[in-house]
Amino acid sequence: MHGLLDLGGTWFFNEGTKALGPLLAANCNDLWVGNNRGTVNSYRYVNDTLTDNDAKYWDFSFDEMGMYDLPAFVDFVLEHTQKEKLIYIGHSQGTTQFWIQSIINDQFAHKIKAMAGLAPIMYVGNMSSIFVDLQIKVGIWDFMQRHLYSYLYFREGRNIASDILNFCSPRLIQLLPRTVWTIVQTLTGFNEKSHMDYARFPVVVKNDVGGSGIKNIEHYFQNMVSNRFSKLQRPGEPLQDYPVENLKANLAPLDEILLMIGDKDVLSTIPDLHRLVPLLPREKISDVITIPDYHHLDYMWAGDADVTVNERLLEFV
Numbered sequence: 001m002h003g004l005l006d007l008g009g010t011w012f013f014n015e016g017t018k019a020l021g022p023l024l025a026a027n028c029n030d031l032w033v034g035n036n037r038g039t040v041n042s043y044r045y046v047n048d049t050l051t052d053n054d055a056k057y058w059d060f061s062f063d064e065m066g067m068y069d070l071p072a073f074v075d076f077v078l079e080h081t082q083k084e085k086l087i088y089i090g091h092s093q094g095t096t097q098f099w100i101q102s103i104i105n106d107q108f109a110h111k112i113k114a115m116a117g118l119a120p121i122m123y124v125g126n127m128s129s130i131f132v133d134l135q136i137k138v139g140i141w142d143f144m145q146r147h148l149y150s151y152l153y154f155r156e157g158r159n160i161a162s163d164i165l166n167f168c169s170p171r172l173i174q175l176l177p178r179t180v181w182t183i184v185q186t187l188t189g190f191n192e193k194s195h196m197d198y199a200r201f202p203v204v205v206k207n208d209v210g211g212s213g214i215k216n217i218e219h220y221f222q223n224m225v226s227n228r229f230s231k232l233q234r235p236g237e238p239l240q241d242y243p244v245e246n247l248k249a250n251l252a253p254l255d256e257i258l259l260m261i262g263d264k265d266v267l268s269t270i271p272d273l274h275r276l277v278p279l280l281p282r283e284k285i286s287d288v289i290t291i292p293d294y295h296h297l298d299y300m301w302a303g304d305a306d307v308t309v310n311e312r313l314l315e316f317v
Contacts, residue, residue: 001034001070003092003119003296004062004220005152007041007210008033010091010300013203018306020089020313029317032077032086036065036093039210040155052158058149061219061232062093066100074111085113087317091299092268095120099229099276103242106250114256116316118299118309119268122244122276124220125227126269131187132221141221144214153211170206177201189266189295195302204301247279256286258316260309262294287312 002010011021011033025031035042037060043052050057077086090098095117101108135141144151154162173180177198185191219232222239231240251257257280261273270290277288291298291308299309 001073001088001090001094001097002036002039002210003094004216005209005212006091006093007039007208008035009041009207013200013207014301014303014305015197015200016306017310018197018303020300020305020310023306023310023314024317027314027317030081032073034070034073034094035210036097036212037069038150038153038213038216040153041210043155052150052153052155055149058213059215060213061216062096063100063219063231065093066097067104070097070101071105071108074108078111085111087114087116088112089116089118089313090120091118092121092296096122099244099247100242102250103244103246106246109251109253112254114254114258114316115251116258116260116313118260119265119296120259120261120273120276121268122229122279123227123272124224124267126271127220127224128266128269129187129189130266132224134186136221145218148214151212151214151217152209153213154209155211166206170202173202173205180205184297185295187267188297189262189264191264191293191295191298193293195294195298195304197301197303200301200303244279248281251284252281254281254284256316257281257284258287258289258312259285260289260291260299260312262291262296262298264293264295267296286316 002008012019017023021031021033038058045051045057074086088098098115099122154165156163156166181194181196181201215232222233223230226239229242229244231242233239261268261270263270277285289312294302294308299305302308
């Protein structure tokens with residue numbers, strides 16, 4: 001399951017064995033890729049009464065992704081494969097929703113054989129993204145909260161602006177790949193030496209960004225400021241923490257938990273990971289791998305991901 005603002009295609013954007021999706025499939029794994037609600041690949045409403053132009057459509061956060069969407073996805077896969085368990089790989093928000101479902105449902109882990117978390121995110125109090133800080137300081141975030149429902153959501157065919165952006169962005173990347181990638185790194189973190197294959201970057205941009213809802217972003221900002229793992233605070237309601245102490249017992253049925261984090265990742269940070277790890281059943285954690293000079297998108301898109309990430313994940317599955 002992909003991360004925030006991303007989509008399921010992220011596992012296929014890289015080249016050859018550097019792309020985890022095709023690599024897993026080529027090694028005879030039955031691969032199922034999710035797209036979270038509010039992304040350009042998962043935008044239809046269940047009964048067509050709402051569209052992505054309606055405010056009510058965007059009234060969700062990763063609370064709902066963890067409580068409803070993830071278990072529905074897992075049940076769908078198990079029903080169609082006639083298997084009892086699956087192996088779950090999540091990146092960033094894809095791990096957040098896994099923690100939520102595992103906290104609130106003591107039966108969920110019985111459906112999961114093992115879990116691998118890339119850039120695992122629960123606590124975000126040490127998040128230090130230049131892009132995020134700038135939006136808050138200059139008032140961009142306040143403006144978006146007041147006037148917009150979605151965030152970096154440019155579904156082709158939604159409106160003229162989205163169509164123009166989808167047409168122009170790959171061409172811009174071909175002209176200025178390093179400049180655009182530097183802008184991306186203000187969000188994800190800066191490498192000492194870039195791991196991006198710039199020849200593949202137009203492929204990424206043509207198919208990404210997935211987008212999300214303003215309230216989902218707001219939820220991360222809320223937990224960043226409070227330094228707590230809480231549900232989205234609705235008007236008139238108190239801030240309610242998730243009972244994270246449930247994780248040790250609820251994740252006990254898993255065979256293995258594997259975690260990977262980059263030491264240049266400013267969204268999933270090592271100090272926040274140190275708060276997460278003690279909450280998990282220690283005997284189930286096979287490895288916590290710190291990848292030197294990796295930021296938040298390198299796990300999928302780096303030119304050396306085949307060596308730093310995929311080899312270990314291939315052993316894991």
